[in-house]
Amino acid sequence: MRLGRIMVLVIGIAAFLAPAAAGGEDPEFYVNTYRSIGTLSGNGLRGAAMGGAGAGLADGVDSLTGNPAGLGAFTGYGVNMSLGQDLLDDGRDNVGDTTFKLGGVMSLEKYRPTGGSNQALGAMMQTKSYSGAFNSKKMKREQTGLTLGYGLLALPDLVAGVSAGVWDGDWNAYTSDGTNTKQDFIKRSFTGGEFKVGGIMRLDEGLGAGLTFGYSTGAFREKADYAALGDKGNLQRWNARAGVAYQLCDETLLAADVWYDRMKTRVKGVFEEKNSAWGIGAGVEQRLLDDLLALRGGLYYDRTSFKTGGTQPFDFNSFGKGRFGFTAGAAVRIYSLDIGYSLDVNTGGNVKNHFDISAEW
Secondary structure, eight states, X not given: OHHHHHHHHHHHHHHHHHHHHHSSOOTHHHHHHHHTTTOOOOOOHHHHTTTTOOTTOOOGGGGGGSOGGGGGGOOSEEEEEEEEEEEEOOSOTTOSOEEEEEEEEEEHHHHSOOSSOOEEEEEEEEEEEEEEEETTEEEEEEEEEEEEEEEEEEEXXXXXXXXXXXXXXXXXXXXXXXXXOEXXXXXXXXXXXXXXXXXXXXXXXXXXXXXXXXXXXXXXXEEETTEEEEEEEEEEEEEEEEXXXXXXXXXXXXXXXXXXXEEEEEETTTEEXXXXXXXXXXXXXXXXXXXXXXXXXXXXXXEEEEEEEESOSSSOSEEEEEEEEEEEEEEEEETTEEEEEEEEEETTSOEEEEEXXXXXX
16 A cells, blocks of 8 residues: 555656656757667666666676676576556657567576586567657657677676677658648658677675676668758767676665766768766665565666757757656566566656566576
């Protein structure tokens, strides 16, 4: 009963924050069009419910979208299916997504025991889609990607891993005058790939630290009223994440992450844009009823800054915004099946939920 009241309070706060952030044409409407490109990877359900802290956690299939080093600690078979969706839309281009993931991982030592160090392979398919409206603009975005990963128990206290993925999609928006006539039409088609390397080391009994580095590159074709038909663009993106995880006792886990992300996009002869972002998050997981139930919660802060130059359809050269957020979630384990849910609410007016089903044996 008490937990139910807390969830009602969370939704109430989110409903209050969202309208406040949605008013006016926020410059983020434009720039986050590009930040949405090549971002298929992210923390799994567990990290998402713990303030986004997942770099130091070895999470089986979820390691494919978090720290691929976690695959090296996986010694069985696993499958995962998840669905994420925004509960509220603050009117910006970077929200309103529906995300679907389906993946699996297999330990090579489980399949062919050698008595040596563990190795594991994994694959995950991901899709993101969005369709909605912003003021008079109608928007649609679709993106699909495939990620492959490999993990290795390199030393008794060190696991390492790599992942590589490809992605493809398109984004378009146009102004509607109510007669289905498309005006101020913008269309971007894009394709590219991403690469990530990571490691997790056990520093002491119950204490681990993780680190990941990622790089993405891609190309897109720009069609808009401010760009010549078929103008080509490119992007480059770098990110790093460091985290720690501490098993305080058998039932309680603490985790914290810091991260940095930098991205540069360019349409030759039209404009150039530089985005940078950083954040910090921390969370806790409490297991109850002999691991039948896990409750999770966390807090985070992140800030994104944008700098643009050249000819653009907006009248600003720099912009920055920070936000605080909190997360909550729960998972139930039934034999080898885990069923989980996470909620993310922040002062930007975004409310996201995430459903997850996984099986490991």
